[in-house]
Amino acid sequence: MTRIQRAVAKVAVFGLLAALVVNGTALAQSTGPSAAASGTSGQVVLNVGVDSDITSLNPYNLCCGPDYEYLRLVYDYGIAYDNSTLGPAPDLLTEWVPNSDSTEWTLTLRSGAKWSDGQPVTAQDVAFSYALVADNAIPFYKDYLPNSPTFSVIDDTHILWTSSKPTFAPIVPPAVPIVPEHVWSQYVTAGDAKATRKAVKGYDNADPIGSGVFKLAEYKQGQYIHLDLNPNSWEGAPTSITDVYFRIYDNPEAMATALESGEIDFAEGLKPELYNVLKGQKDIATQLGDGGCWGNIAWNFGGQDTFDGGPKPGTPTNDPAVQDVAFRQAMATSINRKEIATKVYQDTSTVGYSILMPGTNGSWVTDIPPELRFDYDPTTANDMLDAAGYLDTDNNGVRNEKGGGPDINLELLTITDVAGSVDTGKLIQGYFKAVGIDAFLTTVKTNKAYELWYTGEWDAYVWDWCPDPDPDFMLSVFVTDQCLGWSDGCWTNPEYDALYTRQQGEMDRTQRKATIDQMQLMIAEQLPTMVLNYWGDLQAYRTDRFDPSSWVKSPAVDNGLLLFGWTHDSYMNLRLIGSAAPPKAQGLSPWVWAAAAGAIVLIAVVVMLARRKGPGEEEA
C-alpha cells in the first residue's frame, strides 16, 4: 500500500469514528422520552411492551398474552363489563330485558353503530355472532352461552335470546365478540358444526372488520401489532391516543430497558425482580394489578380409572391419606403462604383463601373465617396429624399411613412453565418434611403435566387457575362430573354438586350469592385445593408522556389493571402531557450510516488498488 493509499484509509476510518462520537454524544445528551418513532406528526402513539406475540388475528383463535387486548380494541362485545362491578354494561347492546322466568331476553341494539368498513352494524350481525358460537360450540366462547340458546331478530334494533332453561347468561356478561355477518357467514356450513368450527378457526382474518375503537393498521409477526383509530367507531375517538403499538419483547430485561429509555410508554407482565427495580425510578410509576390467577396446591383423590378415557380400572392413582379431610387440613396448616408470597413472588402476590378473587370476582367473594383459613402453624399441624392417626410408628422420622401402614411419601408435581410452581414446590416439600411427611418433587413441563393429570399419577400438584368475573366456571371445576375434565383431582362431593346446580338456576343475585358463599366455604373447609396466593400482574408506565392521573384501573379497585384489564377505559382516557410531536428514535443518524458505508467502500477500493501488482513485482 502506498503512502497516499494509507493516508486515504486513515482519513476514512477517523472520519467515521468522528461521526460516531458526535452522533453518540448528541444522543446521550438527549433527555426525556425518546421512544420508537411514532410516525407522522399529529399522531399520538401509545407504545406498549408485551412479552409475547398474538396467537392470530382471528377472534375465534385466541389464547393468551395480548390476544384479548387486541380483541377488545378491534371488536366490541354485545354487553361489556362495568368497570366498577364487572357486571353488565352497554356496549353494542344498550338494554337486555328478561321475561318473567328469564327464559327469554330482549336485547336492544345501539343505533348508529358501524363496522370499520363503513357498513352498519345490524341486529342480524348480533344474532349471527351469538348463533355462530352457540350453534357450533365454538371453544372458549360457548361456555358463555349455556342451555342451547337460539337467537332471532325481532326488528331492526331488537334481538331475542331464547334459552331452554331460565338463565342469567346475558348479565354474566358474555364475552363473545360481535362480528360482521357479511364477512363471517361464508365460513358457516349450515347443519355441520364440525366443518364450521374448522373453517372459522382456519380463516386468517388478515383484514379484521370490527366495530371497536381501533382497527388493525399493520401486523408484523414477532415484531409488533399496530392499531390506529377506527373512524366509524360509535364510541368516538379517545382523548389523546391515535395509535397503539404492542411491541414484542422476548427478553424481559430488554422491555424494562425500553421503558427506562422511553422507547415504550407501558410495560406489561414484568418479572418481580424487574418490577422492584423500576419502582421509584424517575419518570416511572408501577402498578401491582390483579393478575386474575391464583396459585394452588391441589390434591389427587384418585378414581380416574373409573371414568371413561381414564387409566385401566383398578390402577392405583393416589395416596390414601389424601382422601382424609383431617390430613388435608393438617397439611394446609403446615404451609407458610406468607413465605411463599415473599420468597417466590417477592411480595408481588398476596395471600389468598377463597377460590374467587377480590379483584376479578368482586362482590362474589366471601370472607373466609379464620377457622377455615388454616394459617401457618407447624405445631398445630403436628397435633392435627397426631390426632388424625398419622403417627411415626416405625420411629424413622416419617409419619406412617393410618394403622401403621408404610411411610407417607407424596409425589408432588411442579410445572416448569407455570410461574413460581417449582420454587413453591420446593418450599412445600420443606414444610411437609417439618411435620414428618415425606414428599418428592416431580418437575415436568405443562404437556407432561396434562398427561399425568388425566392418568392420576401424582398426589398433589402446584398449578394455577384463572377465574372469569362470573364465578360459574371456577365453581364448576370442583363438580364430580368434571373428573377427567376440569377437575384438579376428581374430588367428589354430592352436596357441593347440588349447590352448583342450584346457583346455576338462581336468577335472584342475592340468593345466588348466598349459595356461592356456601360453596366457597365448603371448598375452604374440605380443601380439594388449597389457594396459596393471588398473583399480581406487574405493570409499569412512564409518567412524563401521559398524565398519570388519566390511567383508569380495571376494575376500579386499588389493584385494578391499567391495561389488559376488563375494559379499555385507559385507552379512551389517557391525556397527553406537552407536545404531540413524534419523539426521537433511538440509534445512529442516517449521516453516520452513510459515512460508515462510504468509509467501507473507500477502504475496499484502497485495498483493491494496493493489491494490484506494482512494477517489478516478481511472479513467485
Add this chain to the structure above:
Amino acid sequence: MGSQRYLARKLFHAILTLWFVLTANFFLFRVMPGDPITLLARSERLNRQDQAEQRAALGLDKPLPQQYLFYLKQSVSGKLGVSLRSARPITEEIGARLWPTVLLVGFGTLFATVFGILIGIRGGWKRGSFFDTSTLYGSLVLYSMPEFWLGMLLLLGFSGLLHLFPAGGYQSGNQATGFAHMVDVANHLFLPCLTLTLGYIGEYAIIMRSSLIEAMTDDFVLTARAKGVPDRLIRRRHAVPNAFLPTFTLIFLSFGYVLGGAILVETIFSWPGIGLYTYEAISQLDYQAIQGVFLLSSATVIVFNLIADVTYGYLDPRIREA
C-alpha cells in the same frame, strides 16, 4: 468422468442425509410427552371432546406411519401445512422471519469471518508479536464467553446506560421507507449483529492463525523465500491460500447454519428470527412449524456442505484425486 462420479456420489449422500434428518425430526418430536392440543386445554377451555376433535382435524389421531408418509409428501412438495397454533401457513410464518434471520446471522457470520480471518492472518504471520498475543487471548476470551451474557452486557450498556441503540425489535414501525427504513433496521440490527460477530470472530481468528502458522513451515514457503519473493507476496499467493482450506470448510458450514437462526441472540434482542420461532414451536409442540423449520435448516446445511465438498475438491486437486 472422475469428477462426475465424485459429484454424483456427493449428491446421493446429501439426499440420503436429508431423508435421515427428516425422519429423525419427525419421530423425535413425537416422542416428547403430551401433544399440542392438551397444551391449549386450560387457556382455550377445551374439554376432552374439543381436544379430540382438534386432534382429528390436524391429523394427529391417525397412526404414526400414516402421519409420517403425509409428512414426507408435504416436505417433498414444499407444502408445509399450517401452524397448529395460529392456523397460518408455515411458509408464511417462516417467510416473515426469513429476511431478519438472513440479515442478522448472515451479516454476523460475514463480519466474524472477514475480520476473524484478517486477524488470524496478521496474527499468524507476525507470530509472537504484541498484535498476535493480544488478539489470540482476545479471541479466546470472546469465543469462550457465553453469547447471551455478551448480548446482555451490550444491551444494558449501549441501550440501557447510553441510550445509543434500541432495546429490541427489528424496526420501529414508523412507516419509514427507502433509506430511512434501512437506517431504522440498521440501528436495530447493530447490537445483535455485534454480539454474534464478537461471539464467533475468535473461532475464525484462531483457526486461520493455526493454519497459517503450519503453512509457513511448508517447503514451498522456504523455496519462495530462497528465491527472494517479498514476504507480502509469499503470504498472499502461497501461504494464505493453502492455510485457507480448513477455514473455507468452516465458512461454508457456518453459512449453512444461517437459516437455523441464533436463538439466544434473537431472544435477548427480541429479533424476530427463525431461531426464536423454532424455540416457540418446540415449546408449543407445534409439529407443523417444527417440521417446516427443520426441513429448511437441514436442507440448507446439507446444501452448503455439498457445495463445500464439491468446491473443496476443485480448490485442492489432491482431495478430488483421492
